[in-house]
Amino acid sequence: MGVMGDSVRFIGSGDSFGSGGRFQTCILGSLGGKRFLIDCGASSLIAMRAQGIDPNSIDAILLTHMHGDHCAGVPFVLVDAMLGAKRTTPLVVAGPAGTRESMEVLREALFPGSRMMRPKFPYEYVELSARKAQDVAGITVTPYPALHTPETSPTMLRVACGGKTVTYTGDTDWTEDLIAAADGADLLIAECYFYDKPIKMHMNYATLKKHLPRLHAKSVVLTHMSEDMLRRVAEIPERCASDGMVIEL
Numbered sequence: 001m002g003v004m005g006d007s008v009r010f011i012g013s014g015d016s017f018g019s020g021g022r023f024q025t026c027i028l029g030s031l032g033g034k035r036f037l038i039d040c041g042a043s044s045l046i047a048m049r050a051q052g053i054d055p056n057s058i059d060a061i062l063l064t065h066m067h068g069d070h071c072a073g074v075p076f077v078l079v080d081a082m083l084g085a086k087r088t089t090p091l092v093v094a095g096p097a098g099t100r101e102s103m104e105v106l107r108e109a110l111f112p113g114s115r116m117m118r119p120k121f122p123y124e125y126v127e128l129s130a131r132k133a134q135d136v137a138g139i140t141v142t143p144y145p146a147l148h149t150p151e152t153s154p155t156m157l158r159v160a161c162g163g164k165t166v167t168y169t170g171d172t173d174w175t176e177d178l179i180a181a182a183d184g185a186d187l188l189i190a191e192c193y194f195y196d197k198p199i200k201m202h203m204n205y206a207t208l209k210k211h212l213p214r215l216h217a218k219s220v221v222l223t224h225m226s227e228d229m230l231r232r233v234a235e236i237p238e239r240c241a242s243d244g245m246v247i248e249l
Helices: 044-050 074-083 099-110 177-182 205-214
Strands: 007-012 026-031 034-040 060-062 091-095 123-127 134-136 139-145 155-161 164-168 187-191 220-223 246-248
Touching: 007 044, 026 044, 026 155, 026 164, 034 155, 034 164, 044 074, 060 139, 074 091, 074 099, 091 099, 091 134, 099 123, 139 177, 155 177, 205 220
Parallel strands: 034 060, 060 091, 091 123, 164 187, 187 220
Antiparallel strands: 007 026, 007 246, 026 034, 134 139, 139 155, 155 164
16 A cells, blocks of 8 residues: 555646746656656756755656756756755656766756766666666656657656556657556556647647547546647546646545
8 A cells, every 4th residue: 555645746737838837847756655756847946946845855856758848957956956955865867768968968058067066965867778667766667668759768657656656658649558558557647738739749638538548547637738738628527737736646
C-alpha cells in the first residue's frame, strides 16, 4: 500500500508559450515517501517558490525530453541549490540518453562560468534506457519511446513508488507504446495540445478520446494545453490540469 498523502501536484501545466498564463511543465509526485519532479520547465523554480514548495525537498528530477519547456529549469534548480538554498541532501537528475551533456551545456549557457562550480551535496545524472525499469533515488522509472522531435530523445515515463504508479506521456503524437506505459497506472497524465486539429508530434483530444478505451489507467488528467484546447475545457468530461492542482492517489 502507498503511504498516506500520496499525490500529484501540477506546479506547471502549461506549454512553451505561456498559454493561459500558465507555468511550463513541472509535475510534483509525492509517492511512498519520495518527492520527485516529472519535467522541470524553465519557469519551474519560480513556480515552486510561488506555491511554497521547497526545492530542497525534491529527491529526483525525471525528464521526458530535451525541450526547454520541459528541462530548462534544471540549471536554475541546481545553481539555486549550490548558491541560494544551500542544499545538503542528494539530488538525482534522470532522463534519456544525452541528459548529462545537455544539462551541463545548458547550465553553462545560462550561467557562464558555472562549469567551475561543484555541488557540495551528492549530485548525479542517470540516463534511462527505453522499456527498462531503473531505480532512481528509490523510485522505479520506466521510459517508453515517444513520437516527438527526434533531436530531443523523447520519452514517456512510467513512475512507480510505494505501490502507486503515475504515467506521463511527455510530448508525443499517438503511439501504441502508450498502451503498455499506461496499463494499470493509478494516474495517466496525457498531453493534449489541441482539441481536434492534427499537429505532428503532439496529441490532440480527438485522437486521445478515440484511444482512451484502450488505455487501462485508473484515472486520466489532461495537460500541456494550447489556447485552442483551453477554450474547450468546459466541454471535456476528463479532468484538465491547472497550475497548483493536486490529485490525491
